[in-house]
Amino acid sequence: MIDIEETKKIIHELYNSLMKRDKTKAILDITDVLLQVYKKIDSEKYPEILINKMVNYIYIVGFDNKIHFLGNDEKLLIELGDISKKAGINSKYKANFTDKSQFYSYSEKVPIR
Template structure:
């Protein structure tokens, strides 16, 4: 498979997951998820300019970190989307999780 085609598919996959998760959180309109929704929007806007696997990795870490610290109860569908984002992000290696502070939404 061509590398650019694979990258394009990854970008589309991550974009779709981010978009769907944002919509789920926006429907619930929980004030605790405001920062998460802002981060999802920023990640969605910049996904074409960055490696989607690294974005997925950082986003998954941010979602888990913020969800735990803010005591956010995600729904089953939201957890499934977060899990899918995490699975994509697992392939980021050192370029993902070790170069950012998990709780910093400015990384997106």
């Protein structure tokens, strides 16, 4: 089991750090996902799977858009990656990495950037 409060703290810190950057579409998409995961993590049966999807999403969107995670941002992302390892090997193959809608339920509006 993961420490939800510690995980939320890391997500919150990464969110705040990214919001200080230039707000490109990719940064806004990543921060949308961070905020959505922050809100949903308490009610998830398997939060480590949600974290795994989020970390994969951030890495793929970051790579595709040439976003560099340096210094503390890199450290925070590595910590989230370590937490996501608890999801097991198969979880990363259950989602389209670049689809932000995977973090929203059918009744929630997905922000379009």
